[in-house]
Each structure stands twice: as C-alpha cells, then as structure tokens.
Amino acid sequence: MSAGTDATGKVAIDVTVNGRPVSTAIPVQETAAEFLRDRLGLTGTKVSCDMQVCGACSVLVDNVPISACTYLAVDLAGRTVRTVEGLATGDDLSALQRAFLQRYAYQCGFCTSGFLMMATSLLERNPHPTEEQVVEYLDGNICRCTGYRPIVDAILDVAAESS
Amino acid sequence: MITEAFRHSRPVTLPDAVALLGEDSTPYAGGTELIAAMKLGLVVPEHLVDLKRIPELCKISVTEHELVIGSGCTHDQVARSETVLDVFPMLAALTGQIGNTRVRTQGTIGGNLCFADPRSDLATGLVAARATVDVLGPRGGRLIPVQELILGPLATSIEPDELVTSVRVDLRDLDFQEYQRVAPKERPIVGVCVVGRLSGWRMVVGAATYQPVWLDADSPDELSTERLLAGVDLMSDSDASAEYRRHLVDVLAARIVQPLIGPRR
Numbered sequence: 001m002s003a004g005t006d007a008t009g010k011v012a013i014d015v016t017v018n019g020r021p022v023s024t025a026i027p028v029q030e031t032a033a034e035f036l037r038d039r040l041g042l043t044g045t046k047v048s049c050d051m052q053v054c055g056a057c058s059v060l061v062d063n064v065p066i067s068a069c070t071y072l073a074v075d076l077a078g079r080t081v082r083t084v085e086g087l088a089t090g091d092d093l094s095a096l097q098r099a100f101l102q103r104y105a106y107q108c109g110f111c112t113s114g115f116l117m118m119a120t121s122l123l124e125r126n127p128h129p130t131e132e133q134v135v136e137y138l139d140g141n142i143c144r145c146t147g148y149r150p151i152v153d154a155i156l157d158v159a160a161e162s163s
Numbered sequence: 164m165i166t167e168a169f170r171h172s173r174p175v176t177l178p179d180a181v182a183l184l185g186e187d188s189t190p191y192a193g194g195t196e197l198i199a200a201m202k203l204g205l206v207v208p209e210h211l212v213d214l215k216r217i218p219e220l221c222k223i224s225v226t227e228h229e230l231v232i233g234s235g236c237t238h239d240q241v242a243r244s245e246t247v248l249d250v251f252p253m254l255a256a257l258t259g260q261i262g263n264t265r266v267r268t269q270g271t272i273g274g275n276l277c278f279a280d281p282r283s284d285l286a287t288g289l290v291a292a293r294a295t296v297d298v299l300g301p302r303g304g305r306l307i308p309v310q311e312l313i314l315g316p317l318a319t320s321i322e323p324d325e326l327v328t329s330v331r332v333d334l335r336d337l338d339f340q341e342y343q344r345v346a347p348k349e350r351p352i353v354g355v356c357v358v359g360r361l362s363g364w365r366m367v368v369g370a371a372t373y374q375p376v377w378l379d380a381d382s383p384d385e386l387s388t389e390r391l392l393a394g395v396d397l398m399s400d401s402d403a404s405a406e407y408r409r410h411l412v413d414v415l416a417a418r419i420v421q422p423l424i425g426p427r428r
Contacts (some may be wrong), residue, residue, distance in 0.1 A: 009168050011171065024181055026167050026173050027168065028164075028166035028169060028170075029166070029169065029201075030165075031164075031165070031202075034164070034171070036206065051199055051202070052195065052199060052200065052263075052265060053263070053348075053349060055263070055265070058240045058265060059415065065264060065265050065268055066265055066268065066269055067265045067266075067269075069197065070194065070198040070202070071194065071269070072171075072194065072198060072211075074171055074213075075194070075213065075215065079174075118264065137262075137264050139263055139264070140262070140263020140264050140265055140266070140349075141263075142392065161427050
C-alpha cells in the first residue's frame with residue numbers, strides 16, 4: 001500500500017519509457033520531467049513555464065497527455081510513458097513529424113516536442129478532428145514563433161491523409 | 164523543483180485510503196493544483212496519499228433520478244461520458260472547458276472542489292444544480308451540499324480525516340441548464356450559471372467572489388443580478404478588477420436570462 005521508501009529516502013519504481021522497461025530508485029519528490037530529462041537523458045521533453053500552462057513538457061502516460069513538470073515521477077510506477085524520442089521508428093519519422101517539417105511548423109523548436117505529443121494524442125483519440133477541435137485541444141500549448149497556423153495545418157494534413 | 168521529501172502512500176481501496184488520512188496527510192489525485200503549490204513552496208506536505216488507483220472513485224453511474232460521479236473522475240472523463248452527455252449535458256460542456264487539455268486529463272472533480280479555488284468553473288455549475296457530495300471518514304459517511312462544502316478560498320468544511328467520494332446531482336426537473344463564462348487564461352474571471360427546475364430557478368455567480376453566490380427565484384424574470392450581488396464584494400486580481408467582473412456578470416446573465424423572458428420592454 002505504501003510506496004516502499006529505502007534508507008536514503010528513495011522510492012523504487014518500474015516504468016516503461018518508449019517501449020523500454022526502466023527499474024530504478026528515485027527521490028520521492030522528483031517530477032516526471034526531472035526523471036525523464038536528468039535521470040534517463042531524454043532531453044527532448046522541454047521545461048519552460050514549469051507550471052503546466054505552456055505545454056512544452058507534454059508527454060503521454062498510458063496514452064494520456066500530462067504536463068511532466070507538475071507530475072510526480074512516483075506516479076509513473078507501473079505506467080507506460082511516451083516522449084518525443086519514441087515517435088520515430090529508427091530513422092522513419094512519424095507522419096506528424098514529417099508534416100511539421102513540411103509545413104515549417106517550428107522555428108526555435110523549443111515547444112515542438114510538446115506540440116508533437118499533444119497532436120499525437122489528439123489524432124489517436126480523434127483521427128479526423130476539425131480545425132476548431134485542433135485549436136481547442138492545443139490551447140494549453142504556447143508557441144512564440146510560428147503564430148500557430150503552420151502547426152494547425154500540419155496536424156490537419158495528417159488527419160486528411162489518414163483513411 | 165520540490166525540495167522537501169515526504170511520505171507517499173498509494174491505497175487501492177477506500178477503507179485503506181480513509182485509514183491513511185489525518186492531520187499530517189494530504190490526499191491528492193491529478194495533483195494539478197497540489198504539485199504546482201508544492202513547487203512554489205506554498206504547501207509542504209508530510210504525507211501524500213495518492214487516490215488515483217482506487218477504482219471505486221472513478222465510476223460514473225445514473226439511477227432513475229440521480230447522477231453519481233466518483234470524485235476521482237477526471238474532468239476529461241466527465242466531459243466525454245455518454246451518461247453525463249445524456250443526462251446533464253451542461254456539466255459535460257463545463258468540464259470540457261476547465262484549464263487545458265492536460266489539466267482535464269489529470270485533474271479530478273473531487274480535487275477541484277476540495278482545493279476550493281475561488282476561480283472554479285465546477286463549483287459554480289454544481290452549486291447551481293444543487294449538487295451534494297458524499298463524504299467518508301472514520302466516523303462514517305455524510306452528505307453535504309456543494310454550497311456548504313466550500314467555505315472560502317482554499318477552505319472546505321470537510322475534516323482532515325475525511326474524503327469526498329462522489330458528487331450527486333438530482334436530475335429531476337433539471338429542465339434548463341446553462342453556463343457562460345469569460346476565461347482569458349486558464350481560469351475563469353467570471354462564471355454565471357442558471358439552472359431551472361419545476362421547484363424553482365437558481366442563478367449562481369462564480370469566480371468573481373471567494374465562493375459561489377446564488378439567488379433562488381420562482382421564475383426566470385426574478386433572476387436579478389442586482390439582487391444576487393446586493394452587499395457582495397467582488398474580487399479584484401491581476402486578471403480582472405471588481406468593476407470589470409461586475410460588468411461581465413450582467414453581460415453573461417443577460418445572455419442566459421433574456422432568451423427566457425423575451426425582449427426587453
């Protein structure tokens with residue numbers, strides 16, 4: 001019932017990250033973003049506002065989007081995490097990643113992994129969203145470069161391509 | 164970064180959860196408010212009790228005249244529930260607007276109510292619907308109207324060893340239901356909700372005061388914002404002044420009420 005804390009105050013967790021099982025002991029107060037970036041070296045997940053409003057740290061936990069900055073890593077125990085590093089298969093980018101390239105749906109790129117993860121979860125949930133649904137789903141993700149138009153277009157391109 | 168360590172428990176049954184609650188424990192589910200507050204150092208809990216893995220708290224059911232939503236249901240779960248869409252569509256629409264997508268997939272209705280943020284959409288809608296909450300503690304269970312649960316900013320009437328387990332909405336005569344809000348950022352600066360039933364009408368103003376305020380009336384033409392807000396001080400904060408909130412209350416209330424009572428004479 002109680003998560004096991006060892007003598008150093010660490011908690012053991014088992015979690016699957018991008019298909020890879022990870023078993024480790026972490027400080028109980030570690031956030032999911034710290035766990036992914038600092039412990040596993042998966043720095044594709046970015047931290048910007050650090051208060052769950054900008055979306056840069058969006059990752060999927062059991063296919064549901066979360067803000068990794070305000071999510072405890074201990075709560076990942078037994079869960080499956082997907083980050084931007086898991087979207088491509090080898091050198092084959094996902095359809096969304098290709099569409100983002102084609103539409104130049106990024107400039108500085110800092111928000112891009114968050115947008116890609118949110119867009120991935122949107123299309124898994126609703127393969128043919130309307131433009132309004134895309135905008136609504138992404139309203140918790142901030143991009144200060146593109147003005148959003150190419151991001152929305154890239155997502156709608158992928159939706160239109162899928163049968 | 165959260166600097167202070169804490170004890171962390173993960174009960175999977177309700178009795179186990181209640182047994183862990185007390186003065187030094189802090190229950191949480193989505194953590195959308197709590198973890199942020201911990202990062203800011205505003206809250207330094209000794210013992211976190213994670214309620215996410217208690218299946219009993221995550222169910223939505225409906226009887227002949229009552230909707231029962233487990234306190235651990237996320238806003239997203241409520242917004243997309245066929246049951247809620249069918250019997251209380253306003254609540255589905257309201258929960259579908261809370262925060263952002265990730266707040267909705269993580270944040271729960273019980274957490275929203277018990278955090279008692281004055282700028283809550285949910286409290287406004289549930290007070291309008293005269294909803295009640297089931298509370299469970301070591302002394303047994305009790306039922307509290309939502310309007311009596313929320314005492315003020317971040318203050319509720321439940322004890323540290325008690326837990327809100329579900330929200331109940333009586334569906335009889337829930338004939339008219341509408342919620343309108345203005346939310347320039349994640350949280351509303353004003354929400355106005357009107358629910359009409361055979362037994363009367365209720366208008367609630369939320370996110371403009373420390374807790375929702377309401378007016379009961381026999382007919383929609385008696386739903387006056389002047390009467391509702393008589394003697395009530397509205398909040399001023401970095402997102403809106405009290406004067407602007409007062410203006411918005413009238414605009415939103417008119418949008419809901421005017422179609423019910425016909426054109427202005």
